[in-house]
Amino acid sequence: MDWLKGLAPVLFSALTGNIPGAITQAVSFLSEKFGWGDVSADQAKEKLNNLTPDQVVALKGLDLEFQKQITAQIQNLSSIDIAQNQTNQIEASSPNYFISGWRPASGWVCAIALFNDSVLRQILSIWHITFIPMDTSLITQVLFGMLGIGTLRTYEKIKGVASK
Numbered sequence: 001m002d003w004l005k006g007l008a009p010v011l012f013s014a015l016t017g018n019i020p021g022a023i024t025q026a027v028s029f030l031s032e033k034f035g036w037g038d039v040s041a042d043q044a045k046e047k048l049n050n051l052t053p054d055q056v057v058a059l060k061g062l063d064l065e066f067q068k069q070i071t072a073q074i075q076n077l078s079s080i081d082i083a084q085n086q087t088n089q090i091e092a093s094s095p096n097y098f099i100s101g102w103r104p105a106s107g108w109v110c111a112i113a114l115f116n117d118s119v120l121r122q123i124l125s126i127w128h129i130t131f132i133p134m135d136t137s138l139i140t141q142v143l144f145g146m147l148g149i150g151t152l153r154t155y156e157k158i159k160g161v162a163s164k
């Protein structure tokens with residue numbers, strides 16, 4: 001999954017419109033391919049302006065290589081998503097409640113706890129019924145992870161510790 005380490009910042013930059021981040025990634029890619037070492041964007045621009053015709057041809061080849069690499073990575077990500085969706089469908093259709101029911105049960109526990117702390121406690125305070133406030137940081141982390149809002153799973157995949 002080393003390719004994901006290089007692709008993740010580029011995709012983040014592209015999706016969020018972070019042009020300086022995308023420029024930094026492009027400079028790093030070109031610097032690695034041409035052996036320029038650690039150069040700034042301005043230095044890379046100067047080097048690109050002074051390319052020989054042979055280097056321009058090589059640059060076009062690198063552009064094609066980069067496009068093929070990105071296409072392959074996107075296809076790989078799509079196949080991972082398809083495999084995860086198939087796993088989810090198998091889990092959800094299982095007749096064993098401990099396999100098919102753990103996500104809904106965990107989701108309902110989190111939803112009830114958040115409802116209790118953020119809605120019910122406020123409503124009951126009208127009648128001077130008080131509850132001790134809960135620390136919902138763990139509950140929200142679990143719920144966000146289940147909903148795919150967090151980045152922990154992506155971090156695990158990048159580090160290569162994702163479960164098989």
